[in-house]
Amino acid sequence: MTKSGVKREGIMGTLSGWLYLAPALAFLIFFMVYPLIDVFIYSFEEGYNSASQTYFGIGGYNYSYVLRDPYFLQAVKNTFILVIFTVPVSTILSLLISLALNSIEKFKKLFQTIYFLPYVTNTLAVGLVFMILFQKTPYTDGLINLLIKAMGMSPVDFIEGPYWAKMFVLCVYVIWIVMPFKILILTSALASVNPVYYKAAKIDGASKTRIFFKITLPMISPMIFYLVITGFIGAFKAYSDAVAIFGVDLNAAGMNTMVGYVYDMLYCDGGGYPSYASAAAIILFAIVLTITVINLIVSKKTAPKG
Amino acid sequence: MAKSQDIVKLERTAKTKNAVFKTLMYIFLAFWGLVVLFPFYWMLLSSIKSYASYMGERLPKFYASDPTFDNYINAFTQVPLAKYFLNTLIFTVITTLLMMLVIVFAAYAFARLDFKGKSFLFVGFLALMMIPNELVIITNFVTITNMNLRNTFLGLILPSVTSVFYIYLLKENFEQVPDELYYAAKVDGTSDLKYLFKVMIPICRPTIITVIILKVIECWNSYVWPRLITDDANYFLVSNGIQEIRENGFGRDNIPAMMAAVVAVSLPLIILFLVFRNKIMEGVSREGTKG
Numbered sequence: 001m002t003k004s005g006v007k008r009e010g011i012m013g014t015l016s017g018w019l020y021l022a023p024a025l026a027f028l029i030f031f032m033v034y035p036l037i038d039v040f041i042y043s044f045e046e047g048y049n050s051a052s053q054t055y056f057g058i059g060g061y062n063y064s065y066v067l068r069d070p071y072f073l074q075a076v077k078n079t080f081i082l083v084i085f086t087v088p089v090s091t092i093l094s095l096l097i098s099l100a101l102n103s104i105e106k107f108k109k110l111f112q113t114i115y116f117l118p119y120v121t122n123t124l125a126v127g128l129v130f131m132i133l134f135q136k137t138p139y140t141d142g143l144i145n146l147l148i149k150a151m152g153m154s155p156v157d158f159i160e161g162p163y164w165a166k167m168f169v170l171c172v173y174v175i176w177i178v179m180p181f182k183i184l185i186l187t188s189a190l191a192s193v194n195p196v197y198y199k200a201a202k203i204d205g206a207s208k209t210r211i212f213f214k215i216t217l218p219m220i221s222p223m224i225f226y227l228v229i230t231g232f233i234g235a236f237k238a239y240s241d242a243v244a245i246f247g248v249d250l251n252a253a254g255m256n257t258m259v260g261y262v263y264d265m266l267y268c269d270g271g272g273y274p275s276y277a278s279a280a281a282i283i284l285f286a287i288v289l290t291i292t293v294i295n296l297i298v299s300k301k302t303a304p305k306g
Numbered sequence: 307m308a309k310s311q312d313i314v315k316l317e318r319t320a321k322t323k324n325a326v327f328k329t330l331m332y333i334f335l336a337f338w339g340l341v342v343l344f345p346f347y348w349m350l351l352s353s354i355k356s357y358a359s360y361m362g363e364r365l366p367k368f369y370a371s372d373p374t375f376d377n378y379i380n381a382f383t384q385v386p387l388a389k390y391f392l393n394t395l396i397f398t399v400i401t402t403l404l405m406m407l408v409i410v411f412a413a414y415a416f417a418r419l420d421f422k423g424k425s426f427l428f429v430g431f432l433a434l435m436m437i438p439n440e441l442v443i444i445t446n447f448v449t450i451t452n453m454n455l456r457n458t459f460l461g462l463i464l465p466s467v468t469s470v471f472y473i474y475l476l477k478e479n480f481e482q483v484p485d486e487l488y489y490a491a492k493v494d495g496t497s498d499l500k501y502l503f504k505v506m507i508p509i510c511r512p513t514i515i516t517v518i519i520l521k522v523i524e525c526w527n528s529y530v531w532p533r534l535i536t537d538d539a540n541y542f543l544v545s546n547g548i549q550e551i552r553e554n555g556f557g558r559d560n561i562p563a564m565m566a567a568v569v570a571v572s573l574p575l576i577i578l579f580l581v582f583r584n585k586i587m588e589g590v591s592r593e594g595t596k597g
Contacts (some may be wrong), residue, residue, distance in 0.1 A: 016498065024412035029470040032434055037443030042444065097338055100310050100331045105407025107332075109402065112581060114339045117346070120579040124545040125568040127550060129345040130321050132352065133560055143348070152515050176341070181590065240529045240545075248549060259440055263464060266447055267534050277444050284442055 003220050013171045043278035051078035055275075062279035072280060081167055082174060082257065090175045091227055094182035101183070101211075102190045111253040113188065125174060127244020134158035135170045143211040159246065161225035164254055166246065174241050178234060182227050190216070225299035229292055237290050239263070349572070353377050353565040360562045377566035385555045386539065387567055390547030397462055397532075397543055398525035403516055404467040409517075412473045414502050417480035418488065430595040435470045439530075447534050465531065466524075472517050475592060478515040480506055516589040519582050526575055544571045 018025075042048065043063070047056040066072050097115070101108060118126070135142045136157035145155035158165045193216060201211045219226075239259040242250055250256035251264065258280065265277035320597065325537055352375040381387050415421070446465050455461030483506060491501045507514065529545035534544055542550060548571055556563040579586055 013419070014421040014423075017415050017419040017424065020411040020419060021427070022416035023408045024468050024473060027408065027464075028431075028434060028470070029467045030449075031446055031468070032437060032442050035439055035442035035449075039441050061319050078587060097335070103331050104328065104335070107335075111335050111339060112587075113580075114342055116583075116587060117342055117576065117579070120523055120575045120586070122545060122548070122575065124529055124548045125571045126345055126349070128548065128564060128568050129349045132565075133345070137559075139361060140364050140366065147366060153360050176345075184587060184591050190458040205331065233438075243529075243549065247553065251374050262440060262444070263530065263534065266444055274444050274448055279446060285438060288438075294368075 039278045039281060042275050043273055048143070048273075055292060058206065058306055062275045063283070066276055066279045069276075071256060071264075072258075072261050074251075074254060075256040079236060079258045082171060082238055083232060085171045085230065086174045086178070086235050087231040089171075090178050090182060091224065091231060093175070094179055094227075095224070097179075097183050098186035098190055099216075101187050112183075115183050116180045119184075122242045123177060123240045127241065128298055130169065130173050130282045131159055131175075131245050132253040136161070160253075163254060166253065169245055170242055170255060173245055174235065174238055177241060178231065182231070185223055185227060186220065188213050189220040193219045221270065221302070222299075225295070229295045229299075230297065232291055233288055236284065236291075326466075346572075349520055349565045349568050352562055353569045355562050357560055361559070366467045366543075377562045378570065380556065380560075381566040381570060384563070385547075385551050385567070387547060387551070387570060389540070390542050390544045392568075393459075393541060394526060394543045396459060398522055400459065401463045401466055401525050404463065405469060405472070405521060406514070406518065408468055409473045409476060410502070410507065410514075413476035413480055414506060415544075416473070416477045418502075418506070421499065422560050431473065435474070443531065443534070448537055450535055452463045455535075457536050457541050459541070461535050462541070462543075466528070469521070470523070471593070475517060476510070476513060479510045483509050512585070515582075516585045519578065519586055520589050522578070523575060523586070547571075 044054040044058050044060070046059050046061045048054070101111060105260040121264045133142060134144045136145055136155055136159070141149065141155045144158065148155055154164065156165045158169045160166075197219070198211065201215055206214070237259050238257050242255050242257055242260060247254045250260045256264065262277045262284070265273045265280060287290045315344065351368070351370060354364075354375070354377070355370045356372055356374045359370075359372055366466070416424065416431075443465075450456060450461045450464070455464070487505055488501065491505060496504070527545065528543065529549075532541075532543045532546050533549075536546065539547075539550060548567060551564060551567050555567075
């Protein structure tokens, strides 16, 4: 007898099984499998016109166009900076917070509840709050600039000012948004470490740092790697965070991301170019796939068991 | 037995050390709590300041000297916020209901029924879990446009009525229901369909509720697809509505009214979260442990 089910003889069983699956299958084929194949086809159709659904020829022109488009290059640069800053900072910060959470008993639940709040908030809505906190307008410098001035530096317009300032706000917002998930995963990973190890270490008189590096870190390293990998993927796909702070026209703000470029090509002012959008999307996911594979190789190499 | 003086001393220093350590931990945790909560406080605060007093503050104040609810009235009268809410509600309810229907049957087939090609198909499903939405959204946009479904609820809803991850989650849960129940039901002549609705679903209710809540959150916050598929404000969901309000709602300077709209949009989910805190956090952490 199998765990997964009861043997039902004949065609009737097979038929009813497929019947139960039919709706899910239909939706998945129509909205996932077919589009996945189609996106590659689009990316090689040159001069595709979405109105007449015709194209001139087949080739790599869409890719070379996208790779030479200054907007795309800007988006690639922005995305890489965002990834390089937010992934390490958010992972380390969430690890510190989880460790701190793990060392207390009182108010633990309260802190966990508060920390999770950004996860359930609307990215677009709360982005506006970050915008007014960092914004410098003719009538007020805004709250963050007040702090900056209190520290004796000159105020900066973080929303329409210099590039590094805008990038800073975006990184801060992205980190704020991704922290809840990481804290949640790491606190449950820490809680699941067998307390026997800690007791044994205490008997041996091991110091706190030693316990952390010799027991805690190795035990939760699979979860850290998981968070790094999903963090990379998530940061590469950042988009609505940028829209929330800088508005819809990200190219004008110079703050577009790669996913933003894909959507702008598809629709919006410069839109109507599904072929360029497809080529850009495929380039994006080639990059994401490469980095994920590198991550997996690294995590396999450093994992305790091969 | 009396302890020696030295040991008592040692224990005392260890205790003080521990107390200092604990205090530092609490300060650190409280600081991050402040970072998380401050934006919420600021939106609430700004939303009850009157336009005049907000504009008059060259240095932002941490309290409202003349709290007012006018901004909320403005948010619901000057811009179609109520319409955005209604649209989001319709979208969320229909999408969630349709999805539950589709995935319950699929999960049941994978968990309980036995048929040719099942394991092959399941591997295919798992592979689909890795496909990023950004790759398929391009063709979906063209498809929905060609079907003349832009600016309709159907166009908004259709691509998000299946979720491979939720099918997987439910299937795992369905499999935990003991086989004996199924045989007993079979002996009594219960059909598969009746067994699903009378036995499986009631037993697995906690997981089903978790999936529903997670889907509702996802629907309420969805932005990218609605943005692509609607340009008629009559079909905007709250995310797009907020964006529209920001670009040309009250005028860019009326921050208090904008913040009132932001509070109104954020509140339903915060309440939902506070009510179903454990379910939501458990469900989300399942996402982490599946890999």
